[in-house]
Amino acid sequence: MTFDGEMRLTSPSGADLRLLRKTAQGPARAIVQVNHGLSEHAGRYARLSTFLSAHGFHVLAHDHRGHGGTKAQGAPLGHFGPGANADTILADVGAVHDHIASIWPGLPVFVFGHSMGGMIALTYALRHSRRIAGVASWNAPFATRLEALAGKAVLAVERFRLGSDVPSRLVPRLTFGSWARAFPQRRTEFDWLSRVPEEVDRYVRDPLCGFDVSIGVWTVLFELSLIAASRNEYNAARKDLPLHLVGGGADPSTGGGRIVQRTADILKRNGFGDVTIRLYPLARHETLNEPEADEAMRDLLSWIEGNLDRKNHQLMRK
DSSP: OOOSEEEEEEOTTSOEEEEEEEOOSSSOOEEEEEEOOTTOOGGGGHHHHHHHHHTTEEEEEEOOTTSTTOBOTTOOTTOOOTTOOHHHHHHHHHHHHHHHHHHSTTOOEEEEEETHHHHHHHHHHHHSTTTOSEEEEESOOOOOHHHHHHHHHHHHHHHHHHOSSOBOSSHHHHTHHHHHHTOTTOSSTTTTTOSOHHHHHHHHHOTTSSOOOBHHHHHHHHHHHHHHTOHHHHHHSOTTOOEEEEEETTOGGGTTTHHHHHHHHHHHHTTOOOEEEEEETTOOSOGGGSTTHHHHHHHHHHHHHHHHHHHHHHHHHO
């Protein structure tokens, strides 16, 4: 299971993005734009892309700044670059979205994201809800507004003390470290990702996975949480935007799915009327690398197809 092709795209942010493409088998029905998670890369989504391609969907995935094969000024592995903020990352997603519209015009676009990518996908959707057909945000560990503000303050002090945008010493202990400790009988420090040993080993062996990220990257993640906690962002978005949230009942990064449920509840309270949520009780963090992966991909496909059918029905009635 591999992608069909690779290309480069220059973002308005200045980043030289690495894009991976999988074209639909047969007539294309829609496009899925994939956003990967923290400390990994787009190439890990070949299985999902192959599945979607077989059902008539084009897939385009890019490496975020500081990840995979994407290059940006002052942004080696684990860094977003000097002055980068949430708007910078969302601008890169927008550049990919514009590219999709240029090469496959007229097709609906569904934005998918896992973990950090789920945070990016949802915040992008809030700001560009009229450009997309729906958003699937999986295993997104959004902080509350107070948690995000506190986190940014701690990181600001840490950056002041260390004098540069180096890897944070504190936040990884509170996140990756605590998530690993959720499994006392763990074989590796990344067992929290999946209960499939081969998948964990594949992640550990990958030189583009599992690296430390900078204070600046963690700061941007808290900024994404603040966007997702902003009433102004909710008010500006269209309320009929289809939203598909997924979590794992054994995922320590989302409190066993409680953060995913909280996100769904917040969206509903703010007027979004098309929110679906699916929690897989035994799944850890990487749903696509768990025994439930096939079931989860079929559920995603059903959600996309349901929205396409509804859209086509609405068009026929006009």
